[in-house]
Amino acid sequence: MLLDLxxxxxxxxxxxxxxxxxxxxYKNHEFHEQLFPFDPIPRVIPRREFDYLDRGLxxxxxxxxxxxxxxxxxxxxxxxxxxxxxxxxxSKGYLPQCEGIRPPKHICSHISGIDLVQGKDGNWYVLxxxxxxxxxxxxxxxxxxxxxxxxxxxxxxxxxxxNRGYAAMLRETMEYVSTGGIHxxxxxxxxxAAFFEHSYLAExxxxxxxxxxxxxxxxxxxxxxQYEGRKLQVGAVYRRIxxxxxxxxxxxPESLIGVPGIMEVYAAGNVAILNxxxxxxxxxKGIYYFVPHMIKYYLGEEPILRNAPTYxxxxxxxxxxxxxxxxxxxxxxxxxxxxxxxVFGSNLSREELGALAEAVRREPRRFIAQEVVDFVDLxxxxxxxxxxxxxxxxxxxxxxxxxxxxxxGLTRFxxxxxxxxVNSSQGGGFKDTWVLSR
Amino acid sequence: xxxxxxxxxMRLAFDGPVTDHYFRFRCLPMEDDAQTVEALELHLExxxxxxxxxDGFGSRMCCGEILTPHDALCVRMNARVRVERGASDxxxxxxxxxxxxxxxxxxxxxxxxxxxxxxxxxxxxxPSGLTKPDAAMREWLDRVRERYALFCRAMGYPExxxxxxxxxxxxxxxxxxxxxGRQEIGLPSPDHAGTRFPEFLMHEVYRRLAYAQGxxxxxxxxxxxxxxxxxxxxDYAHIYVTLCRMAGxxxxxAAGMVVGEGATHAWAEVWQDGAWTAYDPTHDCIVDDRYVKxxxxxxxxxxxxxxxxxxxxxxxxxxxxxKVEDCAAGRE
Amino acid sequence: xxxxSVERADHLFWIGRYTERVFTTLVxxxxxxxxxxxxxxxxxxxxxxxxxxxxxxRDREDFNRRYLFDRTDPNSVCxxxxxxxxxxxxxxxxxxxxxxxxxxxxxxxxxxxAGSAAPHYDLQQVIDYxxxxxxxxxxxxxxxxxxxxxxxxxxxxxxDLYLRLGYPFRLIEKEYSKFVNRLGRVRLPYDPVCKAKxxxxxxxxxxxxxxxxxxxxALWNFFLR
Numbered sequence: 001m002l003l004d005l006x007x008x009x010x011x012x013x014x015x016x017x018x019x020x021x022x023x024x025x026y027k028n029h030e031f032h033e034q035l036f037p038f039d040p041i042p043r044v045i046p047r048r049e050f051d052y053l054d055r056g057l058x059x060x061x062x063x064x065x066x067x068x069x070x071x072x073x074x075x076x077x078x079x080x081x082x083x084x085x086x087x088x089x090x091s092k093g094y095l096p097q098c099e100g101i102r103p104p105k106h107i108c109s110h111i112s113g114i115d116l117v118q119g120k121d122g123n124w125y126v127l128x129x130x131x132x133x134x135x136x137x138x139x140x141x142x143x144x145x146x147x148x149x150x151x152x153x154x155x156x157x158x159x160x161x162x163n164r165g166y167a168a169m170l171r172e173t174m175e176y177v178s179t180g181g182i183h184x185x186x187x188x189x190x191x192x193a194a195f196f197e198h199s200y201l202a203e204x205x206x207x208x209x210x211x212x213x214x215x216x217x218x219x220x221x222x223x224x225x226q227y228e229g230r231k232l233q234v235g236a237v238y239r240r241i242x243x244x245x246x247x248x249x250x251x252x253p254e255s256l257i258g259v260p261g262i263m264e265v266y267a268a269g270n271v272a273i274l275n276x277x278x279x280x281x282x283x284x285k286g287i288y289y290f291v292p293h294m295i296k297y298y299l300g301e302e303p304i305l306r307n308a309p310t311y312x313x314x315x316x317x318x319x320x321x322x323x324x325x326x327x328x329x330x331x332x333x334x335x336x337x338x339x340x341x342x343v344f345g346s347n348l349s350r351e352e353l354g355a356l357a358e359a360v361r362r363e364p365r366r367f368i369a370q371e372v373v374d375f376v377d378l379x380x381x382x383x384x385x386x387x388x389x390x391x392x393x394x395x396x397x398x399x400x401x402x403x404x405x406x407x408x409g410l411t412r413f414x415x416x417x418x419x420x421x422v423n424s425s426q427g428g429g430f431k432d433t434w435v436l437s438r
Numbered sequence: 439x440x441x442x443x444x445x446x447x448m449r450l451a452f453d454g455p456v457t458d459h460y461f462r463f464r465c466l467p468m469e470d471d472a473q474t475v476e477a478l479e480l481h482l483e484x485x486x487x488x489x490x491x492x493d494g495f496g497s498r499m500c501c502g503e504i505l506t507p508h509d510a511l512c513v514r515m516n517a518r519v520r521v522e523r524g525a526s527d528x529x530x531x532x533x534x535x536x537x538x539x540x541x542x543x544x545x546x547x548x549x550x551x552x553x554x555x556x557x558x559x560x561x562x563x564x565p566s567g568l569t570k571p572d573a574a575m576r577e578w579l580d581r582v583r584e585r586y587a588l589f590c591r592a593m594g595y596p597e598x599x600x601x602x603x604x605x606x607x608x609x610x611x612x613x614x615x616x617x618x619g620r621q622e623i624g625l626p627s628p629d630h631a632g633t634r635f636p637e638f639l640m641h642e643v644y645r646r647l648a649y650a651q652g653x654x655x656x657x658x659x660x661x662x663x664x665x666x667x668x669x670x671x672x673d674y675a676h677i678y679v680t681l682c683r684m685a686g687x688x689x690x691x692a693a694g695m696v697v698g699e700g701a702t703h704a705w706a707e708v709w710q711d712g713a714w715t716a717y718d719p720t721h722d723c724i725v726d727d728r729y730v731k732x733x734x735x736x737x738x739x740x741x742x743x744x745x746x747x748x749x750x751x752x753x754x755x756x757x758x759x760x761k762v763e764d765c766a767a768g769r770e
Numbered sequence: 771x772x773x774x775s776v777e778r779a780d781h782l783f784w785i786g787r788y789t790e791r792v793f794t795t796l797v798x799x800x801x802x803x804x805x806x807x808x809x810x811x812x813x814x815x816x817x818x819x820x821x822x823x824x825x826x827x828r829d830r831e832d833f834n835r836r837y838l839f840d841r842t843d844p845n846s847v848c849x850x851x852x853x854x855x856x857x858x859x860x861x862x863x864x865x866x867x868x869x870x871x872x873x874x875x876x877x878x879x880x881x882x883x884a885g886s887a888a889p890h891y892d893l894q895q896v897i898d899y900x901x902x903x904x905x906x907x908x909x910x911x912x913x914x915x916x917x918x919x920x921x922x923x924x925x926x927x928x929x930d931l932y933l934r935l936g937y938p939f940r941l942i943e944k945e946y947s948k949f950v951n952r953l954g955r956v957r958l959p960y961d962p963v964c965k966a967k968x969x970x971x972x973x974x975x976x977x978x979x980x981x982x983x984x985x986x987x988a989l990w991n992f993f994l995r
Contacts, residue, residue, distance in 0.1 A: 019867050020859070020874045075552045078560075089560040096736070099494030100555025182773060190860055199862035209863040214775035217460070218503060220489055227779035228957040248747050249462050260460040260747050264501045267491060 004151035005040040006381055013038055015146040021139065024193045031191045037429035038143055039380040040151075043393065043411040050435045053116075053124060053395065054405045056305030059295060061112045061397040064129060064282050066298035068108035071281055072098050082297050083290045084314070086365060091287070092335065093132075093280020095243060097250050101267045101276075104177045105400075108276040111173070111238075112397040113410075116305075117375035125308045125373050127392065129288065131279040133240055136410035136430075137396050138197040141166050141204070143432045144408070161435040163408030166396070167204035173400035174207065174236040177272035181235030182224060183207040186215070188241045188257045198240050207238065217261030222271045236272040237262070243277045285334040285368055286312070309371040313364035322369040323357050329369040331356060344372065378431070380413055389413045393433065407435040439522045440727045440764050441476070444695060446515040446702075447759040448744060455507035456750035464693070464733040465515055465743050466490070466498040472523035473731065481514040495740055496556045497733035509751070513744075518765070521727035528715045528724055535711035536632035557735075559709040562688040566736035569680040569691075572661040579681055582642045586635055597633060636687055636708045636717060637724070643678050644722035656738060671720040672738050675704040678719040679737065682708055690734050692716060693741040697728040697762045702743060707734060730762060772913035778864065779958065781857045782916055783993075785865070786923025788854035789873070792847055793900045794931045795821065796893060799837070799847070803890070806830050820934050838893070839884040848884075851877055851896075865920075866910040872903035918955045925949035930989050939976040946972055964988040 005012075013035070022033040045053070070076050071088060078085050088094055113134025115127045144163050148155050174183045185202040187195060189211060202209035208224065215234065216223050223231035239246065245255040250263040265271045281287065289310050292303040311318035311329070322329060326345045333341030343356065360367050377388030391413040396406040411431040446465050467475050480500065482488060488502040504511065552558045565571060590597045650668040660680040663673035675691050682689035688709035696703045705718040705725055716725030733741040744756070774782070798817070805813040814833040818825040823845040827833035840846045855873045862870050876899035883892035904924075911917045925948050932942050946968070953960065967988045971981045978985065 017878065018871045018875055020870070072555065074554045075558065078558075079552055085558075085560040089558070090564050094561075096494040096557035096561055096740075099557050100492065101494075185863075190856065195859070199859060200867065202863035203867060207863070208773050209861070210775065211777055211860070214777055216458075216505075218505065219487060220501075224773060225775050227774050227776045228959075232773060249460055249745055253745070253747070260458075261501070261503060264462075264489070264491070268489070 004154045005042070005147060008147075008150040009040045009381055012040055012143070012146055012150045015150065016143065019142060019146075020196060021142055022196050024191065024195060036139060037415070038139075039413065039429050039431045040147070041379055041381060041386070042432040042434040043378055043391065043409075044434045044436065047436050047438055050405075050407065052304070056124075056303075057114055057395055057397050057405045058403045059299065059301060059304050060114065060126065060129070060291060061109060061399060062403050063295040063298050064112065064131060064291065065107060065109050065399060065403075067294045068131075068276065068279060068282050069103075069106055070298075072101060072278060077294070077297055080297070082293055083287070086314070087284070087286045087290070088281060090365065091281050091284045093278070093282070093284050095251075095278040095280070097263070098276070098278035101278075102269065103266075103276045104179055104269060104272040107177055107399050109279055109282070110177065110274040110276075110399050111170070112275075112399070114395045114397060115392055116395060117308075117373055117392045120374045120376055123306060125306050125375075126291075127308055127373075128285075129283045129291065130394075131275060131283045133242060133275065134394065134396070135194040135197050135240075136394050136412075137166050137406065138200040138204075139430050140408050140410055140432045142200060143430070147432060158434070159437040161407035161437045163406065163433075163435075164204075166406050166408070167201070167206075169398045169400075169404060169406060170201065170205045170238070171207070173398045174205070174238060174272070174274065176400035177274065178235035179269065179271055181222075181233035181271075183236045184210045184215070184224065184234055184238070186210055186212065186237050186239040186241055186259070188212070188245070192240070194240065201238075205238075212241070212257050212259050215259045215262070217259065217265050220265060220268050220270055222259075222262060222265045234271055236274065238274045243280065246273075246277060285332050286314075286365070289368060308373050311369045313360050313367045313369065318369075319360065319364055322360060322367075326353055326357055326360075326369075328372065330372050331360070331367055331369045333366055334368060335366060346372075378411070378413060380415075380429070380431075387417070389415065389417065390419065391431070409433040439520065441766060442519045442521055442697065442728070442730055443763045443765050444515070444517045444519055444730055445759070445761040446517075446695065447513065449510065449512045449757045450744070451510045451755045451757075452508075452748075452751045453753040454751035455509050456748040457507050458503070458505050459508070459511065459746060459748035460503045461501075461511070461744060461746035463500040463513055463744055464493070464497050464741060465513065466500065467517050467519045467694075467730050467732055468496070468498060468734075470731075472521060472727075474520040474522075475517055476520055477516075477518040479514075479516045483510075483512040483514075484508055492556075493740075494555075494557055495733070495735040496553070497735065497741065507750075517730075519730050521730065523716070523725065523727045523729070531711050531713060531715075532632035532634075534632075559688045559714075562690040562709065562736065563683055563686075565680065565683060567659075567739055568657075568737040569660045569676055569683065571680050571684050572664075575661060575664050575677075575680060576684065578646070578664075579684055582639060582681075583685075585642070586638050589638060595634070597635075632711060635685065636682060636689075636710060636715070639681055639685065640678060640717045640719045641722060643674065643681065643719045647674060647677065647719075649674075649720065656742070671704040674720040675706045676737060678706045678717065682706070690714075691737045691741055692725075692731050692734040693738075693743070694729055694731040694733070695760050695762045696730075697764055699762070700760055701758060702732075702760060703729070704738070704741075705729070728762075728764070772864075772915045774864075774913075774916060774919070778861055779919055781861045782864070782919040783923040783958070785854055785857040785861070786920040786925075787927040788850050788857060789900060789903060790924040790927040791931070792851045792854060792876075793897065794928060795850070796847055796897055798931075798935060800890065800893075803834065806834075820936070821931065822934065834889065838889060839880070848880055851880055864911065864913065864916050865907060869903060869906040869910050872899045872906055875899050876903070915956055918952045919958065921952040922949065922956060922958060925952060926989060926992065930986065933982060933985055933989070936979070939978065942978070943972060959994045960992055961994055964992045968992075 016038055017035055021036055023036050024031055024033045077083050109131040113130035116124050117127055118124050141164055185198055185207045187198040199209055214224055216225050222234045224234050225231055241257055244251045246258050247263040248255045248258045249260050266273050289312050292307060295301055295303045311322050313319045313322055329345050331343045378391040379386045380389050391411055394410040398404050411433045412428050414428050467473055469475055484504060486502050486504050488500045490498060490500050493499045648668040651670055653666055654663050654669040654673050658673060660676035663669040664677050679689040679691055690707050692707050693702060693704050705716055707714040707716045718725050735741045802813045802817045811830050815825055827836060836843050838847050841848055855877050858865060858870045858873050876896045879895050886892045925945055929945050929949060932945060971978050971985045
């Protein structure tokens with residue numbers, strides 16, 4: 001059924017080039033843009049399976065939003081001893097500057113990117129929550145636009161949910177939290193890895209793409225400065241600038257890409273910032289372990305989605321287990337991100353295992369260990385052949401008036417047959433994700 | 439109890455006209471158990487609207503901006519503050535703690551000290567940008583501990599008989615090298631209720647350092663100042679805070695003014711026996727009611743009296759005038 | 771009324787200018803290329819002088835290659851097209867992905883044509899893409915003011931090149947009236963003295979050439995920055 005798509009691989013990639021579907025990388029301190037390789041065979045998620053994911057992901061993001069609101073206000077979950085204080089206050093993602101700020105409509109994580117894999121046992125496992133600036137939704141959106149043109153028959157015969165509604169979902173989310181005024185997508189600039197996405201999402205969601213210098217805080221409100229001198233009030237900022245650079249008066253004083261005063265406007269409730277600053281405290285690898293606990297604590301529900309089986313070296317019982325089974329586990333340093341600081345015990349020599357065990361004993365707070373999930377391969381087209389490759393799924397969950405899961409997602413695959421790492425900065429490609437409508 | 443009359447004036451003079459000038463001042467006396475602000479006036483020149491809010495650490499912050507060209511900015515603050523804080527409070531609390539064996543540490547999730555919407559004491563257990571320790575500080579702290587053990591024995595304090603105290607870094611402890619702020623820090627056990635270690639440490643820091651201006655700057659870290667062996671109140675406070683945290687005591691940087699000093703001052707607060715106790719390592723004393731606190735945080739960076747940014751002239755000069763008088767003393 | 775910041779107005783204006791510079795210099799390039807085949811092997815020297823770019827070229831072949839394709843030459847067609855693209859990509863939401871795609875296509879095509887033996891044939895496509903770009907802009911740039919700022923840039927650049935290259939007066943007159951027409955529909959701050967001077971010079975008819983220098987400087991200083 002997907003033959004048309006495979007046949008049209010070249011023409012689809014040509015269209016992607018035409019629209020500049022690229023991501024940037026820095027090589028030797030120089031900015032290069034490269035095409036994000038697209039594989040035409042989509043990941044197909046049957047309706048019933050998506051309904052299950054939908055429930056599980058909405059539940060998870062709802063709990064994470066409760067957690068974020070709680071941490072920067074009442075801290076009930078700490079007082080009640082559900083999560084040790086250590087895991088919150090020693091996290092780089094916890095920003096004391098955000099204490100006491102109530103974001104509009106009490107939503108902190110408006111756009112969440114939850115990374116999942118499907119195990120060979122058929123179960124889905126959550127690997128990571130990305131609640132700061134998850135990127136990637138634009139790629140399947142535009143790919144869908146173009147694959148429909150290139151291979152209309154494939155879509156005429158299958159019943160695929162249209163994923164191009166993402167722009168409308170994004171707009172509705174911004175409208176819901178907006179404090180009144182225009183909506184902007186704030187980009188640090190042209191030389192950002194995800195600039196294509198910034199500009200494409202702005203275009204599609206009907207927001208204004210803006211640079212920091214276009215915005216000005218004045219009198220406790222945020223404005224967009226028009227060229228002829230008028231100022232327009234801004235109600236919602238979908239910012240693609242990370243927390244530490246957002247406001248030089250609050251975070252890094254040397255930041256040149258921030259908007260001075262934006263945090264004060266935000267704290268006063270006069271602008272919505274998507275996602276809320278300080279969200280990093282909830283997507284820390286150590287906190288990941290506690291997400292199922294959060295679901296029970298805040299929602300009084302049993303978690304629908306599974307975490308990959310995880311052990312926390314902080315707890316003595318877990319630490320003993322980790323040290324006993326080190327050679328079969330994957331150990332992650334919670335202070336690292338982007339695929340770094342991840343070690344597979346099975347790849348280590350005896351000496352290396354010994355050193356790792358020692359490190360875990362010395363600084364238990366720093367490490368988590370997980371069972372290696374044997375996840376399913378997806379076929380990709382390579383030359384004339386189809387070959388299996390490791391792939392994950394980044395699901396996008398948007399929280400506005402309700403919490404909704406985008407019926408699609410970014411499926412990333414590793415181009416290297418031996419690799420589990422699907423990160424685009426490490427040479428991976430992407431696929432469209434089809435959610436069947438029946 | 440004292441009623442203090444506080445005058446604070448800061449003038450920023452720029453080399454030339456600046457625009458888009460945003461400022462955040464943290465110079466208003468805090469309102470807490472020890473301080474009550476009875477009267478407050480704030481005056482800016484050029485005049486502009488100022489919005490006050492409490493920052494995430496609990497300090498009062500004045501926010502404002504002047505977007506049009508100007509070449510100077512002057513802030514004048516006059517306040518009358520009633521201060522009720524004394525060394526005796528600390529001693530009473532410590533005694534009570536010794537009696538009950540209660541320290542405020544026995545349960546890491548104790549509800550006390552977790553004020554809604556404010557950074558809780560947990561945060562002040564970890565190194566921050568200007569308070570990262572190094573090997574030299576750690577070694578020195580080890581020697582202080584030894585001296586403290588001898589001192590306890592000599593004084594007959596029970597602490598001396600309780601083996602190696604946990605705050606000396608047993609358990610999954612802090613390592614001085616490469617400390618990124620993520621390591622766990624061993625906390626004192628209930629055995630150390632009412633411990634005199636923070637005070638002992640203050641005396642040691644005071645003796646270890648020489649007060650000297652011009653050798654350090656606002657960005658000097660605790661480890662750098664410690665290596666130099668001298669500095670100003672900011673450096674004393676940074677070093678003391680760093681050592682306290684290494685020893686397992688949550689500690690924070692505090693800024694404010696003191697009776698009889700013509701500049702702002704910095705000291706430290708230590709979370710002990712379920713409350714904050716303030717120590718001034720620069721003057722080697724426990725902070726009393728001659729001190730007016732305006733801010734606290736992890737280190738100086740969270741407490742700078744003036745944080746701002748602007749476009750235009752490269753250079754600026756800051757002059758500060760501070761005067762704190764004891765109203766009662768003035769009348770007598 | 772559009773939502774246009776200073777920065778954005780700048781990008782709109784310069785996308786117009788650079789796109790036009792690529793277009794008109796490319797068209798002119800072909801005329802000179804034709805001459806250099808057998809009439810005047812060093813005609814490019816005249817070209818450089820007219821459009822006021824430094825003659826850094828060794829010979830005709832060097833010019834033919836580097837002026838078109840050399841990214842390290844800031845005056846090359848390729849560099850100008852890159853600048854047009856750089857101005858466009860940051861205002862994708864304003865000009866639309868469809869419009870921007872034509873600059874992407876032009877750029878990709880120019881890159882692919884580098885070193886071609888017959889630049890005539892290969893580059894015609896670049897000119898076609900630029901035509902398509904402007905056609906698409908008319909249809910897809912919803913905001914009228916944004917479109918007019920682009921056109922202000924375009925006609926200002928065109929006038930500048932026409933004046934330098936000595937185009938016939940009737941063409942210059944036509945472009946000037948197009949420029950003035952767009953100018954009336956935007957709120958870009960400009961210098962009325964420059965405007966008055968240009969009016970005066972072009973009122974001279976074909977004798978405007980006597981005041982070419984003045985006209986060029988009035989164009990140069992036209993918009994207040």
